[in-house]
Structure formats: C-alpha cells, structure tokens
Amino acid sequence: QVQLVESGGGLVQAGGSLRLSCVASGLTFPTYAMGWFRQVPGKEREFVAAINWNGGRTLYADSVKGRFTISRDKVKNTGYLQMNSLKPEDTAVYYCAADLTMGLVVDSGAYDYWGQGTQVTVSS
Numbered sequence: 001q002v003q004l005v006e007s008g009g010g011l012v013q014a015g016g017s018l019r020l021s022c023v024a025s026g027l028t029f030p031t032y033a034m035g036w037f038r039q040v041p042g043k044e045r046e047f048v049a050a051i052n053w054n055g056g057r058t059l060y061a062d063s064v065k066g067r068f069t070i071s072r073d074k075v076k077n078t079g080y081l082q083m084n085s086l087k088p089e090d091t092a093v094y095y096c097a098a099d100l101t102m103g104l105v106v107d108s109g110a111y112d113y114w115g116q117g118t119q120v121t122v123s124s
Contacts, residue, residue, distance in 0.1 A: 002026035002113045006096050009118030012086055016122070020081040022096030022115055027077070033099045034072060034079040037108055038092035038120075045095070045108045049081060053102035064090075086122045093117040 008020040022034065035050040049070040050059045058070050069082040079096055097111035105111065 002098070004096050004098060004113055004115035006094065006115040006118040009094060009120045011121045011123065014086060014088055014122055014124050016086050017082070017084045018086065018120060020083065020094055020096070020118060020120075022079040022081075024077045024079070024098060027098055027113070031100065031102065032112075033102045033104065034070075035097045035099060035105060035108075035111060036070060036079075036081045037095045037097060038090075039095070039117075040092045046092075047106040047108065048094070050099075050104045050106065051079065052104055057104055059104040059106065083120070086120075088122045088124045091120060091122050093119050 003025045005023045012018055033052045036048040037045045038048050039045040047061050051070045051072055055072050067085045072079045095117045096115045098113040099105050099111045
C-alpha cells in the first residue's frame with residue numbers, strides 16, 4: 001500500500017522559512033518522481049515544484065523560483081520542500097505527490113499518489 005505523509009507545515013511570519021517533508025512508503029526508489037502542489041479554498045490545486053526520479057532535474061513555478069528548493073533523500077525515501085522568504089500569498093495547504101512516470105510533471109492529474117496535505121500559513 002502506497003502512502004505519502006507530509007509534515008513541517010505551520011504558522012510563520014513573512015520572510016521566514018519552513019521545510020516540508022514527505023515520507024513515502026510502499027514505493028521503492030527510484031521508481032517515481034515527486035511533486036509539490038498547493039491549494040487555497042475556492043481555487044484549483046497549483047503546481048509548486050517537481051523533482052525527477054534521481055533528483056538530477058528540478059522544475060519550479062515562477063512564483064516560487066529562487067525562494068523554494070525541492071530535494072529528495074533516496075535512503076530515507078523522503079522528499080523535501082525548503083521554503084524561504086515566505087510571503088502571505090504562499091499561504092495554502094501543501095501536498096506532495098508521486099508520479100510513476102519518473103519525469104518532471106506539472107499537471108496534477110498525471111500524479112498517481114497524493115499525501116493528505118499540510119497547512120502553511122504566512123502572516124504579514
């Protein structure tokens with residue numbers, strides 16, 4: 001059974017940092033790529049960042065480029081999203097997802113597995 005579990009969300013002031021983690025179980029490295037998405041009430045889920053199966057390639061939304069860094073640890077089977085210089089507009093529920101095609105995918109519909117989400121709130 002595949003399970004993705006996010007953690008690391010919370011409340012932070014603008015300009016602060018958070019690191020989100022996503023532990024994958026039931027999936028064996030290097031059989032999947034990983035993505036991070038976010039969603040606010042009333043809006044569609046938005047692509048944030050993606051990393052390919054071996055961590056050699058990454059892709060970011062323009063809104064987070066230069067502030068967020070996606071990475072993965074193959075030994076721990078865990079993905080990370082380091083978020084720096086946070087802004088109030090980054091407030092959302094953040095989800096990690098796994099894509100069995102192993103490439104960089106921005107389309108949320110292409111992902112095979114999802115975590116339950118973790119809330120990130122940035123105060124001004």
